[in-house]
């Protein structure tokens with residue numbers, strides 16, 4: 106068919122392909138969730154139902170997009186990691202971000218009633234923003250993940266103490282803020298323990314560590330594999346062959362997706378799961 110005279114408008118489209126051979130992180134974040142949490146009466150500082158709904162939506166996103174290696178979530182945010190060899194949508198940022206944001210939001214709304222059976226959703230409905238960032242090395246990627254988990258820890262320690270002072274100590278938010286000003290982690294632990302007999306270590310792992318979503322294979326003995334070195338030495342080819350990529354994708358699609366609350370800062374998590382960084386699907390564990 107002949108080109109129409111209107112077709113020249115295509116020239117206005119700009120390319121936004123992300124840098125090849127870099128780890129792509131798409132982070133989404135709930136829009137105005139402070140208000141949203143109040144509207145639906147989320148428990149403070151952590152609402153188990155709301156966090157489990159975030160995790161369920163993230164799990165669904167991973168199931169629909171086998172190219173995602175791992176995801177990490179805390180509060181109203183989730184980070185999805187694409188392997189550096191990923192070629193989905195020719196690595197176009199707008200397509201990657203918009204697909205994740207819309208798939209996540211759709212599942213968040215779809216699964217809402219399972220987690221909040223007594224509170225139907227009503228407008229304004231939940232929405233999420235998203236951005237993509239490229240990290241050139243495994244170390245940069247792991248530092249990114251560590252940054253989010255440290256943030257989770259700092260915020261949760263603060264919020265848990267803050268709300269204990271209010272809910273159990275009966276003081277108002279301004280006073281609680283004053284009490285915590287300039288305190289260190291040890292001081293907060295001490296306040297919780299001495300005033301309210303709360304041992305922070307016994308708080309739920311999901312609140313302290315956030316949630317990690319990944320494909321689960323047979324764990325590797327620590328010390329027998331160095332995933333970091335292997336992933337970084339994957340210099341050439343920048344992309345896998347098409348058939349290899351397709352086969353791996355099929356195997357990944359079959360693997361069980363799990364949500365766990367683990368330390369992702371230390372090496373152990375990555376050493377035991379070399380498939381996360383090397384992008385070679387692992388061995389599916391045998392049925393018990």
Ligand SMILES: Nc1nc2c(ncn2[C@@H]2O[C@H](COP(=O)(O)OP(=O)(O)OP(=O)(O)O)[C@@H](O)[C@H]2O)c(=O)[nH]1
Nearest residue numbers: 135136137138139142147148149150151152180181
């Ligand atoms: N009560 C309660 N609130 C939560 C929970 N998880 C997230 N939130 C709320 O969500 C907010 C997330 O922070 P932000 O993403 O920085 O703030 P926001 O209001 O979503 O604003 P924007 O992201 O800039 O649109 C927190 O400050 C809380 O108010 C929860 O489990 N319980």
Ligand SMILES: [Mg+2]
Nearest residue numbers: 134135136138
């Ligand atoms: Mg937000």
Ligand SMILES: [Mg+2]
Nearest residue numbers: 134180181182
């Ligand atoms: Mg947030």
